[in-house]
Structure formats: structure tokens, C-alpha cells
Amino acid sequence: MLNIHEQESKYAESARKFRKNVDRDLANQELRSNFRGAMDYLMDKRKTAFPEQDELETLRRQAQLIKQRCLLKLPHLLEELEQNLTKNGIHVHWAETPAQANEMIAQLIASKKGKTVVKGKSMVSEETALNDYLEQRDIECLESDMGEFIVQLAKEHPSHIIMPAIHQNKKQVADLFSGNINDFEHTTDVDALIQQGRKTLREKFCNADVGISGVNFAVAETGTLCLVENEGNGRMCTTVPDLHIAITGIEKVVEHMADIPPLLSLLTRSATGQIISTYFNMISSPRKKGEKDGPEEVHLVLLDNGRSQAFADDELRQTLQCIRCGTCMNHCPVYTRIGGHAYGTVYPGPIGKIVSPHMLGLEATSNLPTASSLCGACGEVCPVKIPIPKLLLRLRKESVKPESQQPVIMKGQGSGRTTLEASIWKAWSLVHKVPALYRLSMFMVTRFRFLIPNKLGGWTSVRTAPKPAARTLHERLRERK
Amino acid sequence: MSTKTELQQLSSKSKSSILAKLKAQVSGADYSKLPVEMAYEYPELSHQQQLELFTNNLTANHAQVINTSKESIERIVAEELSKRNLNKILIGTNSEYKDGLSAQLEVQEYDFDLQQNKPYLFNEVAASLSTSLCSIAQTGTIVLWPDENEPRTLSLVPPVHFVIVDAQKLYPSFSDVLVKQKWQQNMPTNIVFISGPSKTADIQQTLAYGAHGPKELVVLLINV
Numbered sequence: 001m002l003n004i005h006e007q008e009s010k011y012a013e014s015a016r017k018f019r020k021n022v023d024r025d026l027a028n029q030e031l032r033s034n035f036r037g038a039m040d041y042l043m044d045k046r047k048t049a050f051p052e053q054d055e056l057e058t059l060r061r062q063a064q065l066i067k068q069r070c071l072l073k074l075p076h077l078l079e080e081l082e083q084n085l086t087k088n089g090i091h092v093h094w095a096e097t098p099a100q101a102n103e104m105i106a107q108l109i110a111s112k113k114g115k116t117v118v119k120g121k122s123m124v125s126e127e128t129a130l131n132d133y134l135e136q137r138d139i140e141c142l143e144s145d146m147g148e149f150i151v152q153l154a155k156e157h158p159s160h161i162i163m164p165a166i167h168q169n170k171k172q173v174a175d176l177f178s179g180n181i182n183d184f185e186h187t188t189d190v191d192a193l194i195q196q197g198r199k200t201l202r203e204k205f206c207n208a209d210v211g212i213s214g215v216n217f218a219v220a221e222t223g224t225l226c227l228v229e230n231e232g233n234g235r236m237c238t239t240v241p242d243l244h245i246a247i248t249g250i251e252k253v254v255e256h257m258a259d260i261p262p263l264l265s266l267l268t269r270s271a272t273g274q275i276i277s278t279y280f281n282m283i284s285s286p287r288k289k290g291e292k293d294g295p296e297e298v299h300l301v302l303l304d305n306g307r308s309q310a311f312a313d314d315e316l317r318q319t320l321q322c323i324r325c326g327t328c329m330n331h332c333p334v335y336t337r338i339g340g341h342a343y344g345t346v347y348p349g350p351i352g353k354i355v356s357p358h359m360l361g362l363e364a365t366s367n368l369p370t371a372s373s374l375c376g377a378c379g380e381v382c383p384v385k386i387p388i389p390k391l392l393l394r395l396r397k398e399s400v401k402p403e404s405q406q407p408v409i410m411k412g413q414g415s416g417r418t419t420l421e422a423s424i425w426k427a428w429s430l431v432h433k434v435p436a437l438y439r440l441s442m443f444m445v446t447r448f449r450f451l452i453p454n455k456l457g458g459w460t461s462v463r464t465a466p467k468p469a470a471r472t473l474h475e476r477l478r479e480r481k
Numbered sequence: 482m483s484t485k486t487e488l489q490q491l492s493s494k495s496k497s498s499i500l501a502k503l504k505a506q507v508s509g510a511d512y513s514k515l516p517v518e519m520a521y522e523y524p525e526l527s528h529q530q531q532l533e534l535f536t537n538n539l540t541a542n543h544a545q546v547i548n549t550s551k552e553s554i555e556r557i558v559a560e561e562l563s564k565r566n567l568n569k570i571l572i573g574t575n576s577e578y579k580d581g582l583s584a585q586l587e588v589q590e591y592d593f594d595l596q597q598n599k600p601y602l603f604n605e606v607a608a609s610l611s612t613s614l615c616s617i618a619q620t621g622t623i624v625l626w627p628d629e630n631e632p633r634t635l636s637l638v639p640p641v642h643f644v645i646v647d648a649q650k651l652y653p654s655f656s657d658v659l660v661k662q663k664w665q666q667n668m669p670t671n672i673v674f675i676s677g678p679s680k681t682a683d684i685q686q687t688l689a690y691g692a693h694g695p696k697e698l699v700v701l702l703i704n705v
């Protein structure tokens with residue numbers, strides 16, 4: 001029997017606490033210096049990876065057009081992908097919600113009587129909170145990416161989509177290992193820490209029944225799953241256990257193999273400044289007859305989780321161009337200061353602000369699009385040219401649109417709307433439409449300016465209160481004649 | 482109803498629902514009028530320049546590149562192993578280097594099924610040797626096309642990986658490989674690009690090698 005309980009994502013709850021989270025994390029000096037150091041490092045790496053502006057801009061434009069073409073053809077490409085994967089012997093499953101995806105994966109594992117799972121990095125499985133789900137079913141699911149492994153030991157969530165443990169420094173990692181790994185000799189030497197992780201995880205790879213991974217690109221024309229990584233844990237998870245389950249969002253499909261080279265180049269260079277990752281792994285079938293390793297069965301779970309909602313609007317659809325490089329975070333002055341956990345969502349930073357409202361609804365996330373100075377850095381570095389600042393403005397509008405206004409573009413439309421703010425804007429527009437009212441109100445503001453208080457809530461916590469002039473500009477100009 | 486059927490039903494229900502939503506948006510789209518996707522034209526490099534770039538990229542990524550002739554492969558492998566105090570190597574089946582290597586080293590062929598031999602591969606094999614399909618200068622990448630003779634884990638599990646690369650099969654870029662080799666027409670089970678030893682910077686942005694895969698990548702570049 002399937003057991004699907006649609007329930008609110010735990011991330012909706014934490015996203016609602018955004019403002020509180022921000023206060024908490026802004027006050028944490030160690031955290032702030034960890035992020036500052038990491039972001040400076042990553043920005044610098046990216047800069048050196050793109051020495052030629054001309055090359056960068058040509059690549060970005062090309063990648064933008066590739067992703068837009070693939071989105072325009074998305075339903076057909078998904079069908080083609082399924083056909084070709086099936087032809088190659090890979091099973092495809094479709095899930096609309098995280099609950100469906102989790103149940104599908106749990107059942108696939110159960111069908112093989114699997115008890116231990118090793119997982120390569122997959123942000124989509126974070127979206128579905130797969131680890132929690134499997135744990136409840138008594139299935140051990142161990143994260144094998146070094147950063148994810150650390151985060152899992154610490155019972156935390158990734159704070160960055162590329163470098164999940166970026167909020168911790170080596171001393172914190174050493175303390176964590178001491179508290180959790182038997183016979184670990186305390187050291188802050190990074191090499192020794194990594195070797196400890198390697199030792200622990202190799203044992204797991206050797207014994208795991210199931211490997212779970214994400215997917216960076218799924219190629220429709222060949223039915224191929226592509227994985228980008230440096231550590232080799234992705235290759236382990238997809239090669240050593242007998243069952244491999246990949247999970248990904250429906251927007252990851254590309255039409256041609258030839259679309260991959262520019263996207264791959266932009267992905268690794270934008271993310272970590274590497275000309276290419278150590279491994280680029282292309283999987284097109286389970287183990288064939290005569291082959292001596294590789295999983296007997298390969299499955300792909302395609303997850304929607306709000307993506308089709310973003311797809312339904314031409315402007316918001318651009319959100320789905322994202323190749324999850326993380327560079328918009330690295331360049332975001334807000335992310336650098338508040339860190340990745342404050343957002344409360346799976347995807348933090350600029351991309352998180354534009355994608356999470358589709359996954360969790362605007363009601364839980366209506367604060368996120370407002371947490372931006374609109375400096376534009378994210379849009380400028382995005383390798384697929386998503387106009388992130390524009391989308392933030394759009395989401396702000398959607399969140400204050402009257403609930404009943406048609407068409408309803410997003411779940412949670414109007415949840416950021418307050419009667420007070422709405423009436424202020426109504427009055428504002430009325431005053432600016434009727435000249436007599438405008439003159440009257442200006443007269444009042446200038447003559448009664450002494451009534452404006454010095455304290456204006458949040459506005460004056462870091463600024464002085466505005467003081468209107470004694471007379472209006474109109475009056476003064478009239479006098480000059 | 483069996484769970485399997487239930488799963489299939491759920492999946493096909495979700496599939497129809499997702500596809501219907503997507504199709505409603507793009508049903509009338511005209512695919513003949515898409516904007517031209519211009520690729521960047523990289524300057525053309527001579528074979529010599531490509532070789533240099535390939536080697537530099539790999540070295541920058543912490544791989545060791547040794548220029549050699551085909552005849553010296555066995556000798557160099559033996560020398561490099563002895564520098565590491567090793568005298569055993571795992572190789573693919575039907576390898577043309579088997580006899581030459583056996584004369585100097587203890588050679589094990591990958592002639593077993595991984596399923597029954599995981600502890601052996603993970604705990605007892607210190608070094609492996611594989612061949613490669615081709616390589617890419619722009620990114621310092623070696624392309625492996627694993628098969629029955631050289632399984633996927635041959636280049637993944639042992640801590641030291643020796644890989645033979647033929648300088649004659651060097652391409653300027655990934656795009657170029659696809660144009661010339663047309664993989665699209667027939668993809669194998671797995672293709673893997675390797676551009677250095679396994680590494681991570683997940684702890685405080687500090688690079689460490691040998692995260693999960695090989696700690697050392699030794700490239701034997703047949704160049705004479």
C-alpha cells in the first residue's frame with residue numbers, strides 16, 4: 001500500500017521565521033566571518049575563471065538561449081527523455097509533490113529490501129526532506145558529499161547549494177568529528193579531517209544497498225543523466241550499489257548532447273572558478289550483460305514541486321533557467337551577511353528568493369523577495385542571465401495583489417497584503433490624481449510638519465525621520481515670478 | 482493491487498497532470514523562429530599548443546603527467562609504483578600491457594564481478610591502470626569509456642590511478658569531440674571525464690585531495 005500524506009513542508013515553517021532568523025544570525029560573529037571569508041574566496045575564483053569578458057558574455061547569451069529553447073519545448077523534451085531512458089533500461093517516475101517522490105523512493109528501496117542508502121549531493125532530495133522520510137522507515141540514508149556529511153552529522157541543513165558546510169570553519173568541523181566519530185584524534189588539519197571522512201564513508205559505499213543521486217543535466221536525445229562533481233562520491237553512489245535512484249526537477253532536461261558543453265563550462269566556472277570539475281559522469285543505462293560493475297537497476301524520479309506554476313507565466317518561467325551554480329549567492333550582499341540558514345528555505349540567496357515562493361507558496365515566503373537591496377549583482381553574474389532583481393519586484397507585486405484578483409499566478413497570492421498598506425497606497429494615488437487634493441495635502445504637510453514624530457518604527461531604527469520643508473516647491477516657485 | 486502497480490498508476494497520473502499543465506502554456510509555440518544561439522569562437526591552437534594546454538591544466542589540477550612512448554609504459558608504471566612502495570596493480574582484462582607488467586609486478590586483472598568482490602576492491606587494491614578514449618585540451622580532461630574489460634570502478638576505487646592517454650587523440654574542446662565522434666548516436670552505459678585526482682574544498686575552502694576517489698592521478702601521455 002502506498003502511504004502518501006501531503007503535508008506542509010518543514011521549510012515553510014522556517015521560512016516564516018525569516019526575520020527572527022536574520023536577527024539571530026546577524027548577531028553571530030563567527031558565522032558572519034565564515035561567510036565573509038568564503039564569499040570573498042568564491043567571487044575571486046570566479047573572476048579569475050573568466051579572464052575574457054567577451055567570451056563570458058557570448059557564453060551567457062548562448063546558455064540563456066539554450067535554456068529558453070529547452071523550456072519552450074519542455075513537455076516534449078520530458079516525453080522524449082522518458083522514451084529514451086526507458087529504451088536504455090532506466091525507469092522513469094513522475095512526482096508532483098515531495099510526498100509522492102519520497103514514497104516512490106521508499107517503495108523502490110523496499111522492493112530491493114534495502115536497509116542502507118548512500119546519497120550523493122542532491123538539492124532536490126533536500127526539497128523533499130528525503131532523509132527524514134527514510135529515517136522514519138528505518139532506512140539509514142547517509143550523505144556522502146563531504147560538506148553534506150558534515151551538515152548531516154551536525155543535524156543541520158546545507159547553507160549553500162554548492163558548498164553545504166560553508167558556515168562551519170575547520171575548528172567547528174574538528175569538534176563535530178570528535179563528538180561523533182569513534183577513535184577520531186582531534187585535529188584541525190583539513191587533510192586529516194577529509195581523510196577521516198573518506199575512511200568512514202568508504203566503508204559505507206562498500207556496504208550500501210542503494211545509491212541516491214541528483215542530476216545536473218538530463219539529455220533528452222540520448223536518455224543520459226549527467227552529474228558534475230569533484231569528490232567521486234557521486235560516481236560511488238551511482239556505480240557501486242545494486243540500485244541507483246536519481247532524483248531531479250523537471251527543468252533539468254536539455255534537448256541535445258551538444259547543449260551540454262557551454263552549460264557545463266559556465267556551471268563549474270561560475271560555481272567554484274574551475275575550468276571543469278574533477279568528474280563529469282554521464283550515465284545512460286544500468287549494467288549491461290557482461291559488464292562487471294554498475295547498478296542492476298537505475299531509476300529517475302522527476303519532480304514538479306511548484307515548477308509548473310513558475311512555468312505558467314512568461315516572466316516567472318525564467319526562474320527555471322537556473323543551473324544551480326550558486327554564484328548569485330556568492331555575490332549577494334544580503335546572503336553574505338545573513339548566511340544561508342536565515343532564509344529557512346532549501347535554496348537560500350537570490351535563487352532561493354525567486355524559486356522558493358513556487359515551492360512553498362507566497363504566504364510562507366512573502367518576506368524573502370523583500371530582503372534585497374536590488375543592487376543587481378545576482379542578475380549580472382547569473383550564467384543563464386535570469387533577471388533576478390526584476391523577478392523579485394514581480395514577486396513583491398504578486399504578494400500584495402488582492403487575493404481575488406484574476407488571474408491567480410501564484411499560490412499564496414496577496415498574502416503579503418495588509419489593509420493599512422493598501423489604504424495608504426490608495427490614498428496616495430488619489431491625492432496624486434486630484435490636483436485640489438494634492439494642493440491641500442501639501443499645504444497640510446508643510447504647515448503641520450512639526451507633528452511628524454521623531455520615531456517612525458523600523459524606518460528610524462537606522463535613519464533619522466524625514467522633515468518636510470516649511471513651504472512647498474510650488475509655493476516657492478510662484479513667489480519667484 | 483500490488484504496490485508496484487499502485488506506483489505506476491500514481492506516476493502516470495502525475496505525468497499526465499504535469500504534462501497537461503506544461504503543454505497548456507506552450508502548445509502554440511513556433512519552434513522555427515527561435516533566436517540563433519551563437520557559440521564563442523576560441524582561437525585555433527596547433528597540436529603542440531593543445532598538448533601544452535592539456536598538460537598545464539592537468540598539472541594545475543594536481544595530476545602528474547609523464548611523457549612517454551608506448552614501449553616504456555610498463556617500465557614507468559613499475560618505477561612509479563616502487564616510488565610509492567607498491568608492487569601490485571589492477572588492470573583491465575585483455576590488456577596489451579599485461580605481459581610486460583607481469584614481468585616486473587604482481588598483476589591482477591579485473592576479471593571478477595564487483596558484487597561479490599567489493600571488500601577486495603575497496604580494501605586491498607592500491608593502484609590501477611586504465612586506458613582512455615580520448616582527451617580534451619581546453620579543460621585538461623581525460624575521457625574514459627568504461628566497458629567489460631575496464632569496468633567503471635577500475636578508475637574510481639583504487640587510491641592511485643594510472644591512465645594511458647594517446648596524444649594523437651587529443652581534441653581542442655568538448656564541443657569538438659561531440660562534432661567529430663558523434664556520441665549522440667550510441668551512448669555507452671557510462672562515459673566519465675576525469676580532470677585530476679578526487680578533491681574537495683568543503684572544509685573552509687581548503688583544497689584536499691583524495692576525497693572519495695583516487696588520491697593520485699598519474700597520466701601516461703604517449704607522445705613519441
Ligand code: SF4
Nearest residue numbers: 322323325326328382
Ligand atoms: S539563478 Fe543563476 S546565478 Fe543563481 S544559482 Fe541559478 S544559474 Fe546560478
